[in-house]
Amino acid sequence: MSVKDLIRFNDFSFKYNSRNDKVLENINLSINSNEITVLAGPTGCGKSTLLRAIVGLIPNMYEGEYTGEVIVDGIKIKDAEIKEIAKRVGFVFQNPENQIFMFSVERDIAFGLENLSLEQEIIKKRINEIMETLNITHLAKKAPHELSDGQKQRTALAGVLAMQPKILILDEPTSLLDPKTATEFMELMNKLCKEKGMSIIIVEHRLDLVLKYADKLIILSNGKIISNDTPENVFDYKKDVIPELSIPFSTKLYRELANNSMKFSKPVTGVEDMIKEVKK
């Protein structure tokens, strides 16, 4: 069951010391548990900053002016120890090279698990399971530099998933994956969310690939939240959408047709819905 306020931002603003302008301004936001939340918006709108604030990289790694508060699963991020946050939240970076550092894929996945002081047998079992799920078993002994970008991305994900976090945060996880692998990846995320109750937050530009799985869609623009609703409600033809957003073609077509007085039973966010509506 979905619980409200798993993650909560209260009047949160942040300005990096290295930049002149506030990247996020006065953010008030609630994210529910057991849902897939997609976060979208123009480049530089503050998406990655928002994620960093959830996982504690802000303020721990990035210096700047921090006001307001971010509460994740009951703990206040600003005062929390990294260890406490890491138990709850898994973060897969945009660039997997920031994440992979051990000399083999297998060792890289093991690293986090060994830090949890689990038994060797359990560690082995979890590594094998996750490598199988992500289809990287054949890469177990490979060194990071021998991997393609897509393989690196899956290795980084495996290391995080093996820790079985309650909240999984992904910064553009499909950007280096081919469309078929990306769809399989999203199917896996859907399964983790719906069957294992994991709460998943995804920053993604390719809405055509992820919208189908999104319970909520948050749109950020210029450091502010401009929408936070179901994809259907965000894209209702009566509402404005910022031109920077890459809307799936099926949704673009729906909005254009509906604005030219064609009747739809509900807003279209995918190919199958569009086919059904037209065939009616």
Added chain:
Amino acid sequence: MIKFENVNYNHPDGTNALNDINLEIPENSITAIVGNNGAGKTTLVKHINGLLKPTTGTVRIKNEDTRKSSVAELSRNVGMVFQNANHQLFADTVKNEILFGLNNFRFNEEFIKERYDFVIELFKLKKYESISPLKLSGGEKKRVCLASVLAWNPEILILDEPTVGQDELQKTVLLEFINQLHINKKTVIVISHDIEFLWRLQPNIVTMSGGNIVEIGNSEKIFRNEELMNKVGIIPPQIIKIFEGIGIKDEMPLSLEDSCTVIKNLRNS
């Protein structure tokens, strides 16, 4: 223009990455290379700017064997924007990053200024001029890489996943810019998983899988071949799925406008 003859490439550890590639890319064309992760797309294009030399076979750029020219000589003609911006960026400021190539090729001052102003405006980077490129967001870094390479105006331009991290407006700028390069007689090669973007671009498409070229053809022919799409790990653009789904058998509409007309006509008949 670009000619691969029986090209094989083995990685230093002996694994085969390209297998008997025969490919001709004509001058002033737009070509997209698509295929699943690990298909050999990036390895293929690295042979065009000489970063890799074939294990056997020959790659010729304007009739010159790449084995006989240095990367420095080739890169005047062949500009490459890497998939991962962090592999490309190194200067202390965005301005110096963009000026590096221009200064290195010893262009005259007037040309340097003209090109610099042009790309910095085109990619909306003016406000970041004096910031370190490494401090920018992922999408912004990518734009700095594009600007740096486009600045020296190479004849052949290779873009490895140029739309990653870019929003809709920037994708449209990129699309118009590629079309502009085409009008200016340039040769553009794009590696991309962004099928929706490729449908708007309508390039010739080279499909790859497991180090082999599987098929070459125009966008409609390639994207409507379901079996081929499956084999190379690609999903057809939504426009094709929608119109095939509602039973359109002949030519696909190209744009949003055409699509609306087709659906309105269907409704009225």
